Amino acid sequence: GAGVSQSPSNKVTEKGKDVELRCDPISGHTALYWYRQSLGQGLEFLIYFQGNSAPDKSGLPSDRFSAERTGGSVSTLTIQRTQQEDSAVYLCASSLENGRYEQYFGPGTRLTVT
Amino acid sequence: GDSVTQMEGPVTLSEEAFLTINCTYTATGYPSLFWYVQYPGEGLQLLLKATKADDKGSNKGFEATYRKETTSFHLEKGSVQVSDSAVYFCALPLAGTYKYIFGTGTRLKVLA
Numbered sequence: 710g711a712g713v714s715q716s717p718s719n720k721v722t723e724k725g726k727d728v729e730l731r732c733d734p735i736s737g738h739t740a741l742y743w744y745r746q747s748l749g750q751g752l753e754f755l756i757y758f759q760g761n762s763a764p765d766k767s768g769l770p771s772d773r774f775s776a777e778r779t780g781g782s783v784s785t786l787t788i789q790r791t792q793q794e795d796s797a798v799y800l801c802a803s804s805l806e807n808g809r810y811e812q813y814f815g816p817g818t819r820l821t822v823t
Numbered sequence: 824g825d826s827v828t829q830m831e832g833p834v835t836l837s838e839e840a841f842l843t844i845n846c847t848y849t850a851t852g853y854p855s856l857f858w859y860v861q862y863p864g865e866g867l868q869l870l871l872k873a874t875k876a877d878d879k880g881s882n883k884g885f886e887a888t889y890r891k892e893t894t895s896f897h898l899e900k901g902s903v904q905v906s907d908s909a910v911y912f913c914a915l916p917l918a919g920t921y922k923y924i925f926g927t928g929t930r931l932k933v934l935a
Contacts, residue, residue, distance in 0.1 A: 713866075740921065742923070744925075750927070750928075751925055751926065751928045752867075752912065752925040752928075754922055754923070754925075757921055757922065759921065764921070765920065765921065765922060800866060800867065802867075811857060811872060812867075812869075812923065813869075814867040814868065815866050816865060816866040817866050
């Protein structure tokens with residue numbers, strides 16, 4: 710079946726603009742995760758969803774970052790007033806259930822803020 | 824708190840060399856343990872996993888054994904190939920939450 714998809718694959722934006730990143734998880738996966746991977750760095754947890762709710766938003770770097778998930782499926786990560794330090798690859802992952810099953814990752818969105 | 828520590832890279836090996844990438848963890852209880860791999864230009868994908876102590880996960884010639892005595896989950900391969908060049912991440916779920924902790928990743932470069 711189809712894997713996790715993300716769009717766009719690449720996004721170049723000017724500092725101060727807002728961006729939206731989209732994630733389509735695997736059908737039937739109730740858990741959805743967002744991570745950030747900066748150049749040469751490991752994974753930074755941002756937020757996860759169980760269904761449509763986000764019990765843990767502690768990883769969001771600032772209030773410029775927000776995320777939502779609708780219908781227990783598609784999720785959007787929004788970054789307002791982008792800064793150059795937001796440049797990174799944003800990865801989305803989904804899994805059948807939180808905490809026990811492996812996560813399936815999308816190819817990521819490479820965000821460049823100029 | 825729970826944590827994962829991976830050996831720093833990069834690791835550079837010749838083809839057919841033996842590979843070990845160390846991973847040690849601190850965790851409450853006995854969580855499942857995972858190795859993920861990220862090939863150049865791609866997202867992460869599960870390489871192997873172990874769900875309980877003494878389990879051995881294996882895939883594509885890679886192996887890792889869940890050792891609770893040493894709290895380790897080292898990744899090994901007897902004979903690496905150029906195509907194994909990638910970044911490898913050790914991971915575990917954080918007890919009592921639905922978060923996963925990932926190691927910082929170890930970059931492997933295999934030379935022909």
